[in-house]
Amino acid sequence: xxxxxxxxxxxxxxxxxxxxxxxxxxxxxxxxxxxxxxxxxxxxxxxxxxxxxxxxxxxxxxxxxxxxxxxxxxxxxxxxxxxxxxxxxxxxxxxxxxxxxxxxxxxxxxxxxxxxxxxxxxxxxxxxxxxxxxxxxxxxxxxxxxxxxxxxxxxxxxxxxxxxxxxxxxxxxxxxxxxxxxxxxxxxxxxxxxxxxxxxxxxxxxxxxxxxxxxxxxxxxxxxxxxxxxxxxxxxxxxxxxxxxxxxxxxxxxxxxxxxxxxxxxxxxxxxxxxxxxxxxxxxxxxxxxxxxxxxxxxxxxxxxxxxxxxxxxxxxxxxxxxxxxxxxxxxxxxxxxxxxxxxxxxxxxxxxxxxxxxxxxxxxxxxxxxxxxxxxxxxxxxxxxxxxxxxxxxxxxxxxxxxxxxxxxxxxxxxxxxxxxxxxxxxxxxxxxxxxxxxxxxxxxxxxxxxxxxxxxxxxxxxxxxxxxxxxxxxxxxxxxxxxxxxxxxxxxxxxxx
Amino acid sequence: xxxxxxxxxxxxxxxxxxxxxxxxxxxxxxxxxxxxxxxxxxxxxxxxxxxxxxxxxxxxxxxxxxxxxxxxxxxxxxxxxxxxxxxxxxxxxxxxxxxxxxxxxxxxxxxxxxxxxxxxxxxxxxxxxxxxxxxxxxxxxxxxxxxxxxxxxxxxxxxxxxxxxxxxxxxx
Numbered sequence: 232x233x234x235x236x237x238x239x240x241x242x243x244x245x246x247x248x249x250x251x252x253x254x255x256x257x258x259x260x261x262x263x264x265x266x267x268x269x270x271x272x273x274x275x276x277x278x279x280x281x282x283x284x285x286x287x288x289x290x291x292x293x294x295x296x297x298x299x300x301x302x303x304x305x306x307x308x309x310x311x312x313x314x315x316x317x318x319x320x321x322x323x324x325x326x327x328x329x330x331x332x333x334x335x336x337x338x339x340x341x342x343x344x345x346x347x348x349x350x351x352x353x354x355x356x357x358x359x360x361x362x363x364x365x366x367x368x369x370x371x372x373x374x375x376x377x378x379x380x381x382x383x384x385x386x387x388x389x390x391x392x393x394x395x396x397x398x399x400x401x402x403x404x405x406x407x408x409x410x411x412x413x414x415x416x417x418x419x420x421x422x423x424x425x426x427x428x429x430x431x432x433x434x435x436x437x438x439x440x441x442x443x444x445x446x447x448x449x450x451x452x453x454x455x456x457x458x459x460x461x462x463x464x465x466x467x468x469x470x471x472x473x474x475x476x477x478x479x480x481x482x483x484x485x486x487x488x489x490x491x492x493x494x495x496x497x498x499x500x501x502x503x504x505x506x507x508x509x510x511x512x513x514x515x516x517x518x519x520x521x522x523x524x525x526x527x528x529x530x531x532x533x534x535x536x537x538x539x540x541x542x543x544x545x546x547x548x549x550x551x552x553x554x555x556x557x558x559x560x561x562x563x564x565x566x567x568x569x570x571x572x573x574x575x576x577x578x579x580x581x582x583x584x585x586x587x588x589x590x591x592x593x594x595x596x597x598x599x600x601x602x603x604x605x606x607x608x609x610x611x612x613x614x615x616x617x618x619x620x621x622x623x624x625x626x627x628x629x630x631x632x633x634x635x636x637x638x639x640x641x642x643x644x645x646x647x648x649x650x651x652x653x654x655x656x657x658x659x660x661x662x663x664x665x666x667x668x669x670x671x672x673x674x675x676x677x678x679x680x681x682x683x684x685x686x687x688x689x690x691x692x693x694x695x696x697x698x699x700x701x702x703x704x705x706x707x708x709x710x711x712x713x714x715x716x717x718x719x720x721x722x723x724x725x726x727x728x729x730x
Numbered sequence: 731x732x733x734x735x736x737x738x739x740x741x742x743x744x745x746x747x748x749x750x751x752x753x754x755x756x757x758x759x760x761x762x763x764x765x766x767x768x769x770x771x772x773x774x775x776x777x778x779x780x781x782x783x784x785x786x787x788x789x790x791x792x793x794x795x796x797x798x799x800x801x802x803x804x805x806x807x808x809x810x811x812x813x814x815x816x817x818x819x820x821x822x823x824x825x826x827x828x829x830x831x832x833x834x835x836x837x838x839x840x841x842x843x844x845x846x847x848x849x850x851x852x853x854x855x856x857x858x859x860x861x862x863x864x865x866x867x868x869x870x871x872x873x874x875x876x877x878x879x880x881x882x883x884x885x886x887x888x889x890x891x892x893x894x895x896x897x898x899x900x901x902x
Contacts, residue, residue: 281889282883282887282889285887285888398794398797398798398801401790401794402752402756402794402798405787405790405791405794408787408790409759409763409787409791412763412783412784412787416770416780418780419770419771419779419780421770421771421780423766423767423770423780423784424762424763424766424784426766447828447832450828450856450859451825451828451829453860454821454824454825454827454828454856454859454860455820455821455822455824455825456820456821457821457824457859457860457861458821619862620860620861621856621857621858621859621860621861621862621868622857622862622871624856624857624859624860625852625853625854625856625857625860625862625868625871625872626853626875628828628831628832628852628853628856629849629852629853629872629875629876629879630879632832632835632848632849632852633845633849633879633883633891636839636845636891636892637883637889637890637891640839640890640891640892641839642836642839642840645832645835645836645839646836648832649829649832649833649836652832653829656825660744661744661748661752662744679783682778682782682783683777683778683782683783684777686777686778686782687777688777689777690777691777691778
């Protein structure tokens with residue numbers, strides 16, 4: 232009951248005209264960037280960080296969250312109409328959705344994605360409102376060793392457990408950790424890895440790293456594969472509305488998608504790719520007409536889209552209650568909080584209750600806005616897909632440079648952007664994941680300060696991490712999460728050799 | 731035959747030459763982080779100082795470097811490396827155009843030529859990378875994007891972007 236009161240007070244905050252405006256701008260901007268290939272929601276938040284520096288924290292963070300959700304709507308539109316998933320979590324949607332669009336059923340595909348996302352977002356937000364306070368009560372009792380162990384677990388799950396390669400994931404993470412070390416140590420004031428360069432004393436800016444890796448890296452990667460052929464956009468033919476049969480076939484996949492997406496997102500497991508692909512597999516197994524899969528089955532759009540949105544809402548649980556980012560976008564949101572001196576975690580629910588509950592309530596409003604705005608605006612969004620690639624990427628890079636220069640107008644910052652951009656290109660070429668590096672840069676310094684605090688309290692006794700039951704369990708889980716994918720890989724190889 | 735090779739190399743990750751190079755780079759980075767940590771002073775009264783995290787990260791990097799080298803050794807198949815089609819379908823010119831555009835922007839900022847000029851050259855170079863010839867059309871679009879961007883963000887939002895002669899003329 233208390234949760235409903237808090238949620239109600241949050242709605243009052245979120246429904247002020249200024250915050251409604253921010254939420255509206257956020258979801259529209261998010262949809263825009265979700266639709267355009269080459270810009271991800273995390274990149275947009277990165278670009279907006281320096282611009283929103285002087286704005287109201289609650290409004291800006293509501294806007295960032297709107298971008299996150301809008302980005303998912305947008306990328307599902309791109310996946311259905313262009314067969315180019317705007318983000319990895321839309322791959323499953325692209326498989327069936329694009330088939331449907333080619334068969335003239337683009338409208339129902341877009342509708343089931345939009346309505347499914349709305350239902351999933353709403354249910355998951357209510358779950359979040361109930362789960363977060365429980366987690367906060369638990370987290371208040373956490374010591375620094377527990378936090379450190381939790382962060383180690385997050386490092387492992389984000390980089391190793393669900394990626395294509397444990398080695399490449401951890402490598403990307405550790406590069407982020409190195410960048411996190413650069414600059415003045417907050418406790419002793421000594422400079423680390425700055426090599427006498429004053430520009431490095433402040434550390435590596437998250438904006439510069441994210442913009443370099445995502446915007447420049449992506450543009451270089453696309454340019455390196457450019458062949459001068461544009462992809463065909465599938466127009467929306469026929470009715471937008473779902474038939475009664477479509478509804479009947481959609482609602483169960485939506486609910487199953489939520490059931491998969493929210494828990495996996497809420498665990499510090501990171502990413503929405505796993506639940507979406509899981510949902511796709513399950514829907515194919517359960518389908519009444521399995522022969523339709525691969526030919527445009529509506530269940531294959533409804534389930535993954537709901538899972539995607541529920542997982543994104545789920546990642547807000549560890550972010551808000553523990554201050555633990557488990558995806559690139561969550562990491563950027565954390566950077567957004569930090570920019571205003573706000574530290575997400577259990578204390579935030581006490582010190583900034585208005586902001587937290589306003590933000591949670593704004594998820595409900597944002598999802599409703601997306602549902603109302605996006606289906607009627609589909610025609611406009613489709614036209615965006617027709618922007619020729621040269622202008623699109625040139626424009627993206629101009630905004631990327633603008634965002635970096637707005638944070639710090641110097642040639643040194645641009646040189647760093649250049650380096651990170653080229654690094655992002657190489658990482659993409661060799662199939663190293665990008666998100667762990669961003670998470671490493673943001674979470675690394677936080678993990679270090681918990682590590683040092685723990686050792687200070689224990690008077691330098693390193694065994695403290697293994698003596699405390701909670702942290703020992705979390706570290707054991709981390710080891711398990713690291714080894715599990717390696718064992719599964721071995722098993723699969725073993726079976727393959729057997730066969 | 732070539733197709734099959736391409737598929738397996740994709741599934742197994744980067745080719746051995748890349749793995750070896752990344753391994754060496756990681757070991758070098760580990761050494762750098764380690765050497766740098768030795769300049770830091772000893773820890774305070776209790777607990778560990780700023781060097782501890784650096785040592786941990788250096789150790790992790792060294793471990794990853796060694797694993798990369800082991801993987802490279804395992805995948806070392808000289809014959810297969812000859813047929814690797816990886817480099818044949820990379821549009822290097824496009825990559826160089828974008829990198830050149832970024833360099834131009836950097837030079838513009840460093841020499842005080844200003845944001846509008848620098849960002850416009852980046853725009854034109856990137857468009858060239860995607861097959862749009864450098865000409866009146868791309869230059870016109872570039873300036874009609876960068877000028878309003880500059881005005882909106884400096885006048886409207888109070889941000890500071892690098893100014894040059896062009897920007898000063900505009901704001902007078």
